[in-house]
Amino acid sequence: MVKNGKIEKIGKNLASGNLLTIDATGKHLTTGIIDEHSHIAATSINEGGQNSSAEVTIEDVLDPEDINIYRNLAGGVTAIQILHGSANPIGGRSAIIKPRWGADAKGLLYKDAPKFIKFALGENVKQSNWQSYSRFPQTRMGVEQLYVNYFTRAKEYEVKKLSGKPYRYDLEMEVLVEILNKERFISCHSYVQSEINMLMKVAERFNFRINTFTHILEGYKVADKMREHGVGGSTFSDWWAYKYEVKDAIPYNASIMAAAGVTVAINSDDAEMSRRLNQEAAKSIKYGGMSEEEAWKMVTLNPAKLLHLDDKVGSIKVGKDADLVLWSDHPLSVYAIAEKTLIEGAVYFDIEKDKLQRAAIKEEKNKLIKLMRDDKR
Amino acid sequence: MKAYNLIKEIMKTLKNIRTILIMSFGFIVYSQQTPAPLQKEVLTITGATAHIGNGEIIQNSIITFENGKLVAVADATTSKIPLRGTIIDASEKHVYPGFIAPNTTLGLVEIDAVRPSRDLDELGQFIPNIRSLIAYNAESRVVESLRPNGVLIAQTTPRGGIISGTSSIVQLDAWNWEDAAIKVDDGIHLNWPESYVQGRWWLGESSAEKPNKKYQEELESITSFIVNSKTYGKSTPETINESYKAMQGLFRGEQKMFIHANGEKEMIDAVSILKNNGIDNLVLVGAYEAHKITDYLKQHHVPVLIQRVHTTPEGDDDDYDLPYKLAKLLVEEGVLVALQSSGQMSRMNTRNLPFYAGQVVGQGMDKEKALQLITENPAKILGIDNSYGTLEVGKSATLFISEGDALDMMSNQLIKAFIDGREISLETHQTELWKRYTNKYSNK
Numbered sequence: 001m002v003k004n005g006k007i008e009k010i011g012k013n014l015a016s017g018n019l020l021t022i023d024a025t026g027k028h029l030t031t032g033i034i035d036e037h038s039h040i041a042a043t044s045i046n047e048g049g050q051n052s053s054a055e056v057t058i059e060d061v062l063d064p065e066d067i068n069i070y071r072n073l074a075g076g077v078t079a080i081q082i083l084h085g086s087a088n089p090i091g092g093r094s095a096i097i098k099p100r101w102g103a104d105a106k107g108l109l110y111k112d113a114p115k116f117i118k119f120a121l122g123e124n125v126k127q128s129n130w131q132s133y134s135r136f137p138q139t140r141m142g143v144e145q146l147y148v149n150y151f152t153r154a155k156e157y158e159v160k161k162l163s164g165k166p167y168r169y170d171l172e173m174e175v176l177v178e179i180l181n182k183e184r185f186i187s188c189h190s191y192v193q194s195e196i197n198m199l200m201k202v203a204e205r206f207n208f209r210i211n212t213f214t215h216i217l218e219g220y221k222v223a224d225k226m227r228e229h230g231v232g233g234s235t236f237s238d239w240w241a242y243k244y245e246v247k248d249a250i251p252y253n254a255s256i257m258a259a260a261g262v263t264v265a266i267n268s269d270d271a272e273m274s275r276r277l278n279q280e281a282a283k284s285i286k287y288g289g290m291s292e293e294e295a296w297k298m299v300t301l302n303p304a305k306l307l308h309l310d311d312k313v314g315s316i317k318v319g320k321d322a323d324l325v326l327w328s329d330h331p332l333s334v335y336a337i338a339e340k341t342l343i344e345g346a347v348y349f350d351i352e353k354d355k356l357q358r359a360a361i362k363e364e365k366n367k368l369i370k371l372m373r374d375d376k377r
Numbered sequence: 378m379k380a381y382n383l384i385k386e387i388m389k390t391l392k393n394i395r396t397i398l399i400m401s402f403g404f405i406v407y408s409q410q411t412p413a414p415l416q417k418e419v420l421t422i423t424g425a426t427a428h429i430g431n432g433e434i435i436q437n438s439i440i441t442f443e444n445g446k447l448v449a450v451a452d453a454t455t456s457k458i459p460l461r462g463t464i465i466d467a468s469e470k471h472v473y474p475g476f477i478a479p480n481t482t483l484g485l486v487e488i489d490a491v492r493p494s495r496d497l498d499e500l501g502q503f504i505p506n507i508r509s510l511i512a513y514n515a516e517s518r519v520v521e522s523l524r525p526n527g528v529l530i531a532q533t534t535p536r537g538g539i540i541s542g543t544s545s546i547v548q549l550d551a552w553n554w555e556d557a558a559i560k561v562d563d564g565i566h567l568n569w570p571e572s573y574v575q576g577r578w579w580l581g582e583s584s585a586e587k588p589n590k591k592y593q594e595e596l597e598s599i600t601s602f603i604v605n606s607k608t609y610g611k612s613t614p615e616t617i618n619e620s621y622k623a624m625q626g627l628f629r630g631e632q633k634m635f636i637h638a639n640g641e642k643e644m645i646d647a648v649s650i651l652k653n654n655g656i657d658n659l660v661l662v663g664a665y666e667a668h669k670i671t672d673y674l675k676q677h678h679v680p681v682l683i684q685r686v687h688t689t690p691e692g693d694d695d696d697y698d699l700p701y702k703l704a705k706l707l708v709e710e711g712v713l714v715a716l717q718s719s720g721q722m723s724r725m726n727t728r729n730l731p732f733y734a735g736q737v738v739g740q741g742m743d744k745e746k747a748l749q750l751i752t753e754n755p756a757k758i759l760g761i762d763n764s765y766g767t768l769e770v771g772k773s774a775t776l777f778i779s780e781g782d783a784l785d786m787m788s789n790q791l792i793k794a795f796i797d798g799r800e801i802s803l804e805t806h807q808t809e810l811w812k813r814y815t816n817k818y819s820n821k
Binding site for chain 1: 398405487488489490491518519648687690693694696697698721722724725728729732735736738784785786787788789790807808810811814815818
């Protein structure tokens with residue numbers, strides 16, 4: 001039973017009084033899918049002009065008219081972190097949204113969401129794959145020093161700010177200070193084991209922890225160290241071989257990390273994959289023999305944990321948001337189709353309504369073509 | 378100052394070369410799986426649900442193969458066939474013909490971002506004489522990664538230009554390209570121009586689509602190349618022209634022309650121009666709008682390698698699930714269709730071919746019919762259906778045993794696989810790393 005956008009009761013024969021009942025006989029009901037890493041619904045993704053862009057935020061560039069919002073709903077997705085790109089070691093701040101198709105940019109934002117920022121390591125921040133030789137850093141060695149420099153400056157900035165002496169307000173430094181004070185979490189694009197290890201050591205040196213390594217295709221090589229640090233892994237199911245740094249990426253990564261005790265999510269990074277993340281999670285059953293339950297958590301409860309939203313979303317539990325999906329089949333099966341997607345109790349996608357809209361679009365197109373044709377005559 | 382910059386550039390180049398050398402070395406320190414030897418003993422698989430690949434299914438099957446060929450495929454409950462050779466009990470399991478992946482770039486690139494590993498796109502607009510086969514890396518780690526998912530045969534295809542070159546069909550367990558080849562130089566690939574192009578927004582134009590002013594001119598250049606090729610074939614030229622020479626198989630009907638086109642207008646233009654100029658053996662690749670011209674395609678007997686199932690719709694107002702159901706729409710109208718994987722990260726995604734077929738099942742297509750999209754149909758379209766694509770007596774024993782339904786990632790789990798009767802390794806660079814690191818943590 002859903003009331004005021006929350007799950008009120010779970011049980012049998014709850015119908016009483018004026019309830020709207022949805023007959024789901026023969027269907028599978030689950031909580032909505034959560035995508036830890038997406039770039040949909042934004043007019044801009046990278047501020048790559050400099051090696052740190054902590055001053056920018058995706059919240060400022062949300063595009064509520066991106067059709068991928070609707071397509072994500074049709075894939076059972078109900079919460080998404082829209083991340084800055086990986087052009088620089090310190091990227092921009094994230095926007096966490098619910099794909100409320102039809103809402104304006106502000107209406108998409110997840111209310112009171114925890115604060116996040118994108119970091120990135122490896123070939124992209126080194127600018128290795130295109131002709132660019134002038135921006136620091138050019139090596140993984142430089143990336144470490146960049147972080148050390150920035151966090152050292154941020155510490156000095158805070159000391160001055162708290163000293164009562166006049167100081168120049170610096171948005172970029174403010175954001176980095178939030179990280180040092182554990183008020184903002186890092187989701188860091190990462191691939192190879194050396195850099196993953198390095199960033200954990202830098203964070204420990206400055207007395208904070210990395211929240212999430214995203215992509216993290218060599219996480220399986222340092223899963224024990226990740227567990228010790230307390231960082232989660234949000235990875236691709238089976239991508240590899242597109243860059244040198246992912247030559248050792250394996251589809252067993254999620255299974256190995258999970259077995260080592262790391263909180264693991266499967267992310268999309270891609271508007272096509274994000275609308276069938278259920279299938280991507282199911283690949284860990286094939287690769288590494290993960291249980292169905294654990295596989296399903298990788299696109300629901302685990303990303304909710306990584307986003308610090310697991311008290312509100314990520315499972316069907318009394319008191320949590322009524323973000324629900326009705327599936328035609330076992331939700332981990334390639335044959336399953338999302339038939340209804342609800343966000344906080346409101347139906348945002350309905351396959352029957354979609355069919356009516358298709359007919360309406362067809363009619364409208366025919367009308368427009370006729371008008372254009374008549375106009376030509 | 379200038380000299381200083383020059384030195385800096387040279388240093389950079391040297392540094393790059395050094396990096397390249399280090400990277401190339403990285404590639405050779407690992408070994409590939411060893412290709413399997415010829416089938417020596419007779420093998421019989423019993424008890425499996427056999428998915429024949431032509432739409433049929435045998436619940437309790439008996440499958441025997443000898444010297445690489447299937448000698449018995451029958452229903453054990455109704456026919457009495459003697460059990461010969463080594464018996465593989467596959468009760469509760471499933472047997473499928475090896476899946477066939479058309480229009481791939483397998484073996485032509487190892488790692489996209491590493492230029493020395495790319496042999497995909499040659500300079501030139503009309504270069505049918507460029508042959509993918511001789512660059513096909515039979516020892517590619519991407520190639521071996523397809524086998525544990527059931528993909529055992531592929532077409533390896535060059536890209537770029539207008540006529541990119543000539544493809545070949547290979548099996549995916551070989552010492553070298555010669556051993557891999559099962560059909561040499563099967564087809565020539567033509568990238569049809571688009572009648573509408575996106576505005577060059579970086580030059581201040583609107584990014585909206587607008588008519589391609591050069592479309593007619595481009596069609597004329599294609600027509601003239603084909604006419605010249607045909608004329609060349611009829612003459613006794615004093616000097617050999619390799620490009621024209623490479624086209625002759627098309628006019629003799631020995632090779633197929635694969636037309637890469639998506640729009641309704643483009644597809645019709647291509648088919649009519651090519652047919653008018655003596656090229657009859659056509660296949661459309663991509664064919665996003667093929668469902669709008671099914672009668673035309675049937676009339677001209679043009680099969681389709683449809684756009685990858687896992688893509689986003691091209692238009693905002695297209696049905697959100699259009700790419701999922703394109704194959705089904707065509708099959709319902711009687712067009713011969715197969716699935717393919719080209720697009721973003723196409724090589725590594727080719728192992729997901731079975732799941733593309735599974736996605737089509739989700740759209741309401743019968744499972745065995747969907748299976749045809751990656752077995753019998755591509756075999757027919759590629760012209761290898763005499764030997765491959767279905768489990769039928771006399772054909773190659775290219776097949777695999779899976780624990781469960783191979784079209785669903787929840788249950789696609791290969792136990793054994795055979796190419797021409799040879800039992801191939803299902804290990805890969807990736808399974809080796811999996812085992813190595815699983816051991817690392819369990820030994821702690």
